[in-house]
Amino acid sequence: MLRPEEAAALAALSERLEAEAACAVCLEPAAEPLLTPCGHGFCAACVAALPRAAPAAAAACPQCRGPLPPGSCRPNRPLRDVAEAAAEVARLAAAAARRPRCAAHGEPPRLFCERCRRPLCALCHQEPAHRGHPALPAEQAAPRLREMLQSDLVFFQKEKEEFKPEGEKKSEELMGTVASEKEKLQAGFRELQQFLREQESVLLAQLDELHGALAARRSEYVSSVAARRLLLDTLVVEIEKKRDQPDIEFLMDIDSTLNSCEAAKAPIPELVSSELQRRVCSFFETGKLVMNAMAEFKADLLNKMDRERVKVTLDPETASPYLILSKDGKTLRLGEGQQNLPDTPKRFTGSPSVLGSQGFTAGRHYWELEVGDGDSWAVGVAVESVRRKDSLILAMGGIWALRLGWDRQYTALTMPPTPLVLEEEPRRIRVHLDYEAGEVTFYNVENMTQIFQFKASFTEKVFPYFWLWSAGSYIQLCA
Secondary structure, rough: OHHHHHHHHHHHHHHHHHHEEEOOOOOOEEOOOOEEEOOEEEEEEHOOOOOOOOOOOOOOOOOOOOEEEOOOOOEEEHHHHHHHOOOHHHHHHHHHOOOOOOOOOOOOEEEEEEOOOOOOOHHHHHHOOOOOEEEEEHHHHHHHHHHHHHHHHHHHHHHHHHHOHHHHHHHHHHHHHHHHHHHHHHHHHHHHHHHHHHHHHHHHHHHHHHHHHHHHHHHHHHHHHHHHHHHHHHHHHHHHHHOOHHHHHHHOHHHHHHHHHHHHHOOOOOOOOOOHHHHHHHHHHHHHHHHHHHHHHHHHHHHHOOHHHHHHHHOOOOOOOOOOOOOOOOOHHHEOOOOOOOOOOOOOOOOOOEEEEEOOOEEEEEEEEEEEOOOOEEEEEEOOOOOOOOOOOOHHHOOOEEEEOOOOOOOOOOOOEEOOOOOOOOOEEEEEEEOOEEEEEEEEOOOOEEEEEEEOOOOOOOEEEEOOOOOOEEEEOOO
């Protein structure tokens, strides 16, 4: 491999040879060179293209203007050899220029570092980055690596022939399953919507019928009331007139007057009959049942679809003696003093803490809780091995929690704690656990804004965690 000075000398020699072998007409290396009688050399094509006064007339030498009669030029073998040599030297110089060199030292890389898998020059091999690394001469390393790559080539050619990935087929199957499920879901909802529309039509028709019956009965009632009022006005005038008549005249049409009096005394039919009242009440009960059934259906459907939500209850076996748990295991308060409870390994005695009954070793889960107006509470998750007999348990590790202190300062219990500035004080909080991703995220349920997210790496069972140290506070798990 040439050194830089040798490559430079070779390039200079190439330029000199190219200049010597150049045709004076086209200035390119002479092709099929000819020697003129005056001793100059040109390309055969350039000589043939020289202007002549007549086909048999002599042309002038481009270099000395000497006559060049037709047929006077002979092949110039020395110039041809020089041109060929110039082309070969130019090729060697170009090849030398293309050979890689060390960017730091400009030396050709004659060694190959086996640990770093890269060519090195002698100076690079002495630097601290490569000192002591096994190195081979390039001419020895290249055959070894070629043999290795040839072995890999045979392996990969065989792999290529046998390469039949099932990913696309599996993807197509899954996409077909998704499309099929989409069609089933759409068909199910269409059927349900049709059923609901039919039931709606039946119930609305019954309501329209009831409304019509009530309207007709009301119209009849209004007419009866108006007729009775007119009859009463007429009877008052007639009786006042008739009572002062002479006896015979008084008795002449008394029968008509008495009949009118009996008609006026008869009760007016009820505005709503008992049968119509019964039908209205019956429909009211039916409507109530339908609305309750739809509410239950929606709640049940949402509950079954939301598979990440879990029902958390407080574990009394882990509760601190200072804490009071409700009978349903949903509410946590601070007691007036310490209760007389057995000091088991599971129970927190160094801090007012309690765990949820259910722990998790995989999956995504969330639960929601409400906090009162008081302070000094914390909620989050804790590992099963969390220390339970020490004070200041919140700073002992194994707990990822959100805390509200006595100074109304919200804090994420990182190491060290991270103060939080919240635009709103959350009353209802969602705690979301993603076991595999190692994430514990807190949300304000009112607007589902994220409060804080912990990053962790779980290797054991994780439990819901609660801490309370204020008589004016409470923690209540939401159903």
